[in-house]
Amino acid sequence: MSIIGKELATIAFCWLLERPDGVALGFTSHDRDLAIEGLLYRAAPGMLPSSISTSDGFDVDSLDVEGSLTSDAITAEDLAAGRWDGAALTIFMADWQDPGGSTIAVARGELGGVSIRGKAFEAELRGPTSLLEVPVVEQTSPECRASLGDKRCRVDMAGRxxxxxxxxxxxxxxxxxxxxxxxxxxxxxxxxxxxxxxxxxxxxxxxxxxxxxxxxxxxxxxxxxxxxxxxxEGCDRSLATCSARFGNAANFRGEPHLPGLDLLTRYPGG
Structure with missing residues (x-):
């Protein structure tokens, strides 16, 4: 039976935070800790989500999450150092009487801007539809738009x-x-x-x-x-460096010889 199909609901909200460095923390709105899939979700009455609004359109779904700064979980030092930047956040509902049973996903995404106010923090959750804000077509540039060693650059980073x-x-x-x-x-x-x-x-x-x-x-x-x-190792993204140092001019992702806007202001004999 679904956790929302009972005559008496025993629902608790849970938050799963996963940092880019692999650290994972779990929190729950229940008054006791819950063990779900091998991770202990700590009772966190100071962790509060805003109202969650989703749609079947292409509008960017987002919500705010507020929480308390604690010495052993989320600290002001870690937030200021950027350890939580880009952390994956999953919010779901679970049955606190049967935490190992089925769950219902509510929202997921990555933490956006994080602000600290006193002994609390506030973070924005950006959902998957935020990817629609990314430009579809790249703009031209004299420098390479690839990152050294990625699938477009193709420079072998072994030994570098x-x-x-x-x-x-x-x-x-x-x-x-x-x-x-x-x-x-x-x-x-x-x-x-x-x-x-x-x-x-x-x-x-x-x-x-x-x-x-x-x-x-x-x-x-x-x-x-x-x-x-x-x-x-790094790269200054110039064609000269790409060719002379890496021998990778064939994969250069820039337009160093494309005329700029100054071409329109030139005049004969200038």
Whole structure:
């Protein structure tokens, strides 16, 4: 029997939050914790969804979720560091008398903008129809629109990703690592923190000079020598770099020789 087909309803709302780094948390509106499919959904009276409005059209479905900041679940530090950016959120109904039984999906999507007010946070849930807001046709650009190593770029990243440790902290956004490729191989690349206070976060790199890496901005939390990091080579998206360094001009996804709007303002003899 469906959980809404009973004479006396025993329904509890449940929230499943899954961060991009693999951490999953469950919350429920019930006054006791519920175990559903091997995950403990904690009683969270401070977690409140707004009214949920869905339709069979192409309007973007969205709702707001408010919750309390707690020391062992969702903290202000994690929100500010971006650990919850893009987290997948699933809201469903379950029978608190039989939490292992059937459930009814209510909404799903990704967390959008997150704001903090005092000891509470508010996040927007963007549903699957938000993908309809993405431009269908790309605009032309002199730089490559692909990302290094993706299915359009096709550069083999094997050997271009390295796991190393921080040897020294030189400045707020400058670090030395134990091993790295020579030159500016990591300019416009990414550094992923594997251990330490920033574990699970990523930092874009601005440039590199051998084992010295300059980040685009300081890490959110203090880094320390000995932290394990993964560094990936980058690309400045220019045709010259694509051809000379990667030998990949055939897959360049840009139009470097396309005339710009200044062509309309030129005049004979100018």
């Amino acid at each position: 990703v390295r796991v190393t440790r921080i040897a020294a902290i030189v400045g707020e956004a400058v670090i030395d690592v134990e091993s790295a490729a020579p030159g500016n191989a990591y300019g416009y690349g990414h550094l992923r923190w594997l251990t330490g206070a920033n574990s699970g976060l990523e930092s874009p790199m601005l440039r590199s000079d051998g084992t010295r890496l300059t980040l685009r901005e300081p890490p959110h939390l203090a880094a320390a020598a000995g932290d394990l990091v993964e560094i990936s």
